[in-house]
Amino acid sequence: xSKNVLVLAESKDGELRNVSFEVIAAGKKIAGEGSVKxxxxxxxxxxxxxxxxxxxxxxxxxxxxxxxKTYTTDAYKQVLLQVIESESPDAxxxxxxxxxxxxxxxxxxxxxxGLVSDVVDIEEVGEEVIxxxxxxxxxxxxxxxxxxxxxxxxxxxxxxxxxxxDSSRSGETKEVSVDLKDLRTVIKDIVKKTSxxxxxxxxxxxxxxxxxxxxxxxxxxxxELADILGGAVGASxxxxxxxxxxxxxxIGQTGKVVTPELYIAVGISGAxxxxxxxxxxxxxVAINKDxxxxxxxxxxxxxxxxxxxxxxxxxxxxxxxKAGA
Amino acid sequence: MNIFVVMKRTFDTEEKVEIKDGRVDEEGAExxxxxxxxxxxxxxxxxxxxxxxxxTVVTVGDEEAEKELRTALAMGxxxxxxxxxxxxxxxVDHYTISEMLAAYFKNQEFDIILGGNVAVxxxxxxxxxxxxxxxxxxxxxxxxKLDIDGTKATVERDVEGDVEVVETELPLLVTCQQGLxxxxxxxxxxxxxAKKKPLETLDLDDLDLDEDELEAKTKTVDRxxxxxxxxxxxxDGEPAEQVEELIKLLRTEAKVI
Numbered sequence: 001x002s003k004n005v006l007v008l009a010e011s012k013d014g015e016l017r018n019v020s021f022e023v024i025a026a027g028k029k030i031a032g033e034g035s036v037k038x039x040x041x042x043x044x045x046x047x048x049x050x051x052x053x054x055x056x057x058x059x060x061x062x063x064x065x066x067x068x069k070t071y072t073t074d075a076y077k078q079v080l081l082q083v084i085e086s087e088s089p090d091a092x093x094x095x096x097x098x099x100x101x102x103x104x105x106x107x108x109x110x111x112x113x114g115l116v117s118d119v120v121d122i123e124e125v126g127e128e129v130i131x132x133x134x135x136x137x138x139x140x141x142x143x144x145x146x147x148x149x150x151x152x153x154x155x156x157x158x159x160x161x162x163x164x165x166d167s168s169r170s171g172e173t174k175e176v177s178v179d180l181k182d183l184r185t186v187i188k189d190i191v192k193k194t195s196x197x198x199x200x201x202x203x204x205x206x207x208x209x210x211x212x213x214x215x216x217x218x219x220x221x222x223x224e225l226a227d228i229l230g231g232a233v234g235a236s237x238x239x240x241x242x243x244x245x246x247x248x249x250x251i252g253q254t255g256k257v258v259t260p261e262l263y264i265a266v267g268i269s270g271a272x273x274x275x276x277x278x279x280x281x282x283x284x285v286a287i288n289k290d291x292x293x294x295x296x297x298x299x300x301x302x303x304x305x306x307x308x309x310x311x312x313x314x315x316x317x318x319x320x321x322k323a324g325a
Numbered sequence: 326m327n328i329f330v331v332m333k334r335t336f337d338t339e340e341k342v343e344i345k346d347g348r349v350d351e352e353g354a355e356x357x358x359x360x361x362x363x364x365x366x367x368x369x370x371x372x373x374x375x376x377x378x379x380x381t382v383v384t385v386g387d388e389e390a391e392k393e394l395r396t397a398l399a400m401g402x403x404x405x406x407x408x409x410x411x412x413x414x415x416x417v418d419h420y421t422i423s424e425m426l427a428a429y430f431k432n433q434e435f436d437i438i439l440g441g442n443v444a445v446x447x448x449x450x451x452x453x454x455x456x457x458x459x460x461x462x463x464x465x466x467x468x469x470k471l472d473i474d475g476t477k478a479t480v481e482r483d484v485e486g487d488v489e490v491v492e493t494e495l496p497l498l499v500t501c502q503q504g505l506x507x508x509x510x511x512x513x514x515x516x517x518x519a520k521k522k523p524l525e526t527l528d529l530d531d532l533d534l535d536e537d538e539l540e541a542k543t544k545t546v547d548r549x550x551x552x553x554x555x556x557x558x559x560x561d562g563e564p565a566e567q568v569e570e571l572i573k574l575l576r577t578e579a580k581v582i
Contacts, residue, residue, distance in 0.1 A: 070489075073454075073464055098485045102466045105419065105451035109458035114420060114542030117449035130546060136446055139342040140349065143547040184463040184493050188479075191488040199485055229582075240503075247469075247504040248486040253338040253445050254360045254503065262581045273338040279554055283579040285571065291559065300557035300579060301571055309564045317572050321582055 002033035003129075003151070006089035008080070009038045009052055009060075010097060013195075016048050018202055019095040021055040021162035023155050026093050028056055028163065029122045030129050030151070037061055037087065041079050043069035046173065053171040056163040060173045061087070065180060071099040072185045073106060079178050080107055084150075086176070091129065091151035097201065104154045114146035120159040120259075137253040137276035157202045158259050193246070198232040200249065205231030205262045208251055208278070211238040212267020212288065212307055219245055221311040222266055228318045234258065234278075236268045252277035267307045270295030287311070326378030326473075328369045329433070330402065331426060331440040331453065332362035334386055334393040338445055344548050349446075358393045361441025363508035364501035368471060369439050370401040371506065376473065378436075379403045383429065385422045387411055391524060398519035399511030405524040412529050418541035423455035425539065428532040430460055435496055437478075442467045442500040450500070457498040465491060467502040 005027035009020035020038070027036035038057035040048055042064060049060040063079045076099065084092065084107075092107075094100040096118045108115035120141075121132035129151045130143050146152060200206065207226040209219055219233065226233045234256070235249040251258055253273040263281035268274060270286070270293055278284070279298045286299035287307050296302045303310055336342070337355035344350065358366070369380045381404040382397040384390050394405035408425045410417060430438070438457075443450040450466075457464035469488070470481035473495070482489040483502045511519070529536060558574070560567040575582045 098467065101450050102454060102464070105449075105454035106458040106464070108420070108451070109423060109455035112420075112542075114418065115449075115451060116543055117451055133449075135448060135548070136336065136342045136349070137448060138551065140344060140548060140550050142545050142549075144543050144545050146543050147541070149542075185465065186492045187489060188492055189490040190484075191490070193488065194486040197486075201485065246486070247502075248483055250503060257448075262575070262579075271339070272341065276338070280551060283575070283581050284554075284557075285575075296559065297556045298554040301574055302557065302559040303564075303567045303571060304559060305564050305567065310568060313565050313568045314571070317568050318582075321572060321576075 003031050003090040004034045004087070005031045005036045005091040005093065006083065006087055007036060007038050007093045008095065008100070009040050009048065010095050010099065011040070011042060011045055011048060016051055017095070017097070018162065019097060019155065019157040020052065022157065022160045023093045023095055024052065024056040025163050026122050026155050026160045027091070030091055030124055034090065035059060037089070039063065039083055041068050041076060046175070049173040053169050054165050054167050057171060059171050061176050062173060063176045063178045065178050067180050067183060070187050070190065071102070072183060072187065073102055074183045074185060075180050076103050077106055077110070078180055081110065082178060083176055084111070089150070094154045096154035096156045100154050104152070108152060111150060113150045113152050116144045116146060116153040119153045119155050122160065134257065134280070137257045138280045139276050193248070198230065200232045200234055200251070200256050200258055203232035203258070203260050205229040206234045206258055206260045206281070207231055207264045207266060208234035208236065208268060209239050209244070209266045210236035210268030211242060213239060213244060216244045221308070221315065225264070225311060225315045225318065228315055228322060229262070231260070231262070236274045237271070265295050265299065266311065268295050269293045270298065326372065326376045326437070327433070327435045328372050328378055328380045329430070329435050329438045330362065330365045330369045330380065330382045330397070331438060331456065332366065332382055332384050332393065332397060333359045333441070333444045334384065334390045335359040335444055335446045342550070344550055347548055349548065356389070356393065358396055359441050359444045361443055361445070361501055364503070364505045365439035365441055366397050366400055366402060367506045367508040368501060370509070372437070372473065381406060383408065383426065385410060385425050394524055395519050396511060398522045398524070399515040400509055401515060403522060405522065407524065407526045408532065409526050409528045412536060413539060414536070414541070416541045416544060417539070418543045419449060419451035419455055420542040421539045423452050423459060425532060425534065426452070426456050427459035428534050429527065430456070437473070437495060438498040440498070440500050442502045453498060453500045460498070462496045462498055463493050464498045465493065466500040468499045469502050469504045471499065471505070
């Protein structure tokens with residue numbers, strides 16, 4: 001049983017995203033005797049090759065072009081189609097990120113292929129690759145397979161563990177020439193709002209605020225705590241609707257679904273639609289002054305009290321922990 | 326301007342999900358227009374008001390979806406189309422749905438197609454980009470702002486929290502993200518008017534499609550609920566005591582710090 005697997009690596013702000021290593025690990029699970037090739041797409045990305053090999057890729061393909069600096073549907077689609085044509089992989093795994101979500105269905109339509117999106121687990125049962133994915137934002141799960149042809153899936157960040165770095169590994173890096181034409185989207189500007197911040201989807205720690213935070217200013221202590229923990233700030237729909245923060249931070253069935261190692265819910269009551277977006281986090285801490293709040297039903301640890309009293313103390317204590325005290 | 330919206334009928338997000346005989350139990354559940362599709366409908370109506378034109382809402386489903394189509398008409402859409410799945414097998418997937426939509430759109434003149442960024446039930450977000458590919462038109466996903474001037478579209482996209490400003494030409498497919506607009510509620514006169522607006526149902530014959538061509542490319546082998554989360558410990562004492570206890574538990578019990 002062997003499969004040749006192609007995975008798409010993704011970089012952001014001059015670094016490989018962790019999900020790139022996770023798709024390699026996912027690829028390894030189904031490759032058997034076959035190989036896992038990682039594809040790097042961008043402007044100056046060849047230097048990432050070694051890292052991908054150390055994380056388990058058997059070979060790295062590099063597609064560089066000035067028009068690939070920022071993701072656009074047309075350009076990336078053309079690259080992927082050209083590489084699929086030349087490599088004829090048995091399986092293709094793409095990160096379930098902003099660009100992966102945009103790209104994968106389009107490729108699937110072009111290839112007349114099945115696609116399983118937002119996969120959190122992969123197993124091989126006999127000849128078949130079975131993918132597990134959340135439905136209803138994690139209220140339930142389903143197991144799916146692609147009936148025939150290319151085994152094609154997008155992999156959710158933060159769920160399939162990357163392999164250990166093995167610096168003794170070696171592998172070939174191959175440049176692929178790309179021919180891009182008829183690019184229909186012109187990028188005029190990118191307004192960075194997340195510079196220096198940890199991406200919610202990939203964050204190991206999330207500190208999320210709800211209506212209880214009471215104002216945009218009220219989010220400051222949450223940001224401080226998130227910074228200390230190297231985590232990201234999220235929010236409930238209530239907090240976003242009340243304009244305490246941007247909708248891009250919203251966690252829930254409408255919004256982002258997250259699975260960090262540690263989720264700290266601050267002033268969030270725990271509406272069903274919010275719980276759907278975070279209840280599969282590994283450890284949940286809830287801070288709320290209403291001890292009847294439904295968030296406590298899913299929390300591993302509950303702190304009942306005024307968040308504005310608790311947060312500063314919590315932040316100080318975490319500072320001590322991080323300082324090794 | 327010919328404006329189309331592709332929409333889906335979904336479970337209300339406040340519904341609990343139960344699995345019965347390997348399927349999601351729909352008995353007694355409330356259904357709504359997928360919340361992301363509401364942004365698409367709202368934006369379509371705003372576009373119509375600014376540019377003159379017609380808004381057609383399209384869905385793939387069974388006759389149950391007529392209710393949600395009527396709601397879209399009550400919001401201000403002009404026409405509704407139901408692509409009926411009655412003749413199909415139980416298992417349909419994104420391939421099936423997008424092929425049906427593409428067959429419909431191939432006979433339409435359209436300037437822009439709007440959809441939700443994702444449906445809150447299945448959560449895959451496949452159908453809209455698949456449709457754009459089948460129609461060979463450009464797509465911009467997760468948009469938070471849309472300006473159309475003649476055939477030029479200037480769009481802001483939410484890219485994991487950053488804002489990307491892009492330009493492209495119509496015809497175009499966009500998927501709508503939170504923050505794009507505030508969907509209106511249907512007004513009472515709107516609801517009255519909606520009853521008289523055209524709602525057309527098309528079956529596979531009408532779309533010149535054959536059941537065999539639409540067979541799903543994926544199959545579902547199981548559906549299950551995650552293990553129920555047990556309520557944990559509520560910590561006692563003054564804030565400082567609770568925090569101290571928490572840090573200890575996170576270290577020794579949960580081992581996350």
